Amino acid sequence: MPLILLADDDDILADLVRFRLESEGHRLIVASDGAQAVELAREHRPDLIILDSMMPILTGPEALRRIREDAETAGIPVVMLTSRKGEDDVVSALKLGANEYITKPFRPQELAARVESVLRQSGKGGNAA
Template identity: 55%
Template sequence: MQTILVCDDDELLVELLNHRLVGRGFQVLVANDGGAAVQQAIERRPDAIVLDMMMPVLDGQQVLRRLRADAATATIPVIMLTARRQERDIVSALELGADDYLVKPFIPEELMSRLTRLLAARR
């Protein structure tokens, strides 16, 4: 069973993603702040990460920098899922190593398709 780490401080969104991902056969880990996201990624080594840009403790860019700088987490696929839609935010996240970028509000099935594609490419 593949594991997805969902990093977001919005409880309703986390609940929605958990429901969708579990329904697709994934195990779900949750981090409600950036510090917990880095810690769980290092300790649990999920198969992929869905990461919000705006979170407490560490923001999504700080989390992404730390993940990409650590050999243990550098290759984990990361999809940014955020309300930040400005060009500089998108380009910055992609330059830091995000594998994909989706803007909220989003289509849940689109996220599932993108996640499935990233995981298939990693095999």
């Protein structure tokens, strides 16, 4: 059962994502800001991280940079889930090492399928979609 770290400061969205991914058989831990996401990534070493871009304390891109710079967390796949839709935002996140980029609003079923795909690609398993 893969462990996923979700970092988003929107409690309603976090509940929606948690419900959807837990129904797919995943375990979730939730961070409400970027600094907490980096800390929880180091502490729990999740199989995948889902990061929002606009969060307090550390932005998603800054959290992603710190995750990629830390040898303990550098290999964890990261999916950006954000309302930032600009080409520069997408390209910047991918250059920082994001494995996938999904914009809000999103379809929960599509998010679940993309999570499964990234987990399979990383060798962390994943359920049949």
